[in-house]
Amino acid sequence: MRRLPLVAFxxxxxxxxxxxxxxxxxxxxxxxxxxEEPARDLPFGPMNTQQIVVDRAEGxxxxxxxxxxxxxxxxxxxREQLSTLxxxxxPVVVDLTPATFIDSSILGVLLGGLRRxxxxxxxxxxxxxxxxxxxxxxxxxxTGLFPVxxxxxxxxxxxxxxxxxxxx
Numbered sequence: 001m002r003r004l005p006l007v008a009f010x011x012x013x014x015x016x017x018x019x020x021x022x023x024x025x026x027x028x029x030x031x032x033x034x035x036e037e038p039a040r041d042l043p044f045g046p047m048n049t050q051q052i053v054v055d056r057a058e059g060x061x062x063x064x065x066x067x068x069x070x071x072x073x074x075x076x077x078x079r080e081q082l083s084t085l086x087x088x089x090x091p092v093v094v095d096l097t098p099a100t101f102i103d104s105s106i107l108g109v110l111l112g113g114l115r116r117x118x119x120x121x122x123x124x125x126x127x128x129x130x131x132x133x134x135x136x137x138x139x140x141x142x143t144g145l146f147p148v149x150x151x152x153x154x155x156x157x158x159x160x161x162x163x164x165x166x167x168x
Contacts, residue, residue, distance in 0.1 A: 051066065051067040051068040051070070051074070052064060052065070052066055052067070052070075052074065052077055052078055052081055053065045053067065054081060054085070057093065057155065057159045058159065059159065059163060060090065061090065061091050061092070061093060061123075061159045061162055061163060062085050062090060062092055062093070063092075063093045063094075063095055063127075063155060063158075063159070064078070064081055064082065064085070064092065064093070064094045064095065065095045065098060066078065066094065066095065066096050066098065066099045066102070066106075067098040067099065068098070068099065068100055068101075069099075069100050069101040069102075070099060070101065070102050070103070070106050071101070071102070071103045071105060071106065072103065072105040074106075075105040075106055075108070075109050078106065078109050079109045079112065079113075082094070082109065082110075082112070082113035082116070083113075083116065086113060086116045086117050086120055086122060086124075087116075087120065089120060089122055090122060090166070091117075091122050091123030091124065091125075091159075091162035091163055091165065091166040092113065092117060092122070092123070092124050092125075092162065093124075093125050093126070093127060093155065093158045093159055093162050094110065094113070094124075094125075094126050094127070095126075095127040095155055095158075096126060096127060096128050096132060096136055097127055097128065097129040097131060097132050097155075099132070099133060099136050100133045100135070100136070101133065101135055101136070102136055102139060103139075104139075104143075107139065107140075107143060107145065110126070110149065111145075111148070114148070114149060121166070122162075122165075122166045123161065123162030123163055123164065123165035123166035124149075124150065124162060124165065125149075125150045125151075125152055125158035125159075125161045125162040125165070126149045126150065126151045126152070126158065127151075127152055127153070127154065127155050127157075127158045128140065128151055128152075128153070129153050129154065130153060150162075150165070
């Protein structure tokens with residue numbers, strides 16, 4: 001059995017040097033530099049936080065409408081919106097019908113909003129309509145959160161329920 005010579009840490013043996021000359025390592029990928037201006041045409045990257053809109057329903061109930069895809073990047077924006085509205089003491093409705101994707105961080109924000117609404121004794125309701133994306137509905141089914149939240153199929157039903165819960 002042939003023994004390889006010992007080399008100090010960080011040094012290469014003669015055999016390794018010969019092997020590297022015969023089979024050189026592939027070139028390393030170059031780092032891409034990004035443009036200074038925002039790239040509006042790219043389909044990837046952090047999700048747009050401007051997809052959270054607050055509407056006022058009849059009776060002055062704020063309805064937070066969540067459009068598009070939402071994950072950990074947009075969760076702070078939604079949390080801020082809900083906290084502000086709940087601390088004002090008004091009932092809040094969150095409409096998830098136009099949402100195409102939400103993840104567990106958004107569920108956490110919604111649970112926090114529900115908890116704060118109960119602490120402030122104001123109403124809180126969700127809208128997950130029939131036209132909602134199946135993935136949005138599915139995350140509530142899989143996590144077992146449908147019984148936890150007051151969920152309604154239409155915005156009008158949710159507004160009425162939020163007002164009734166706030167009046168208690």
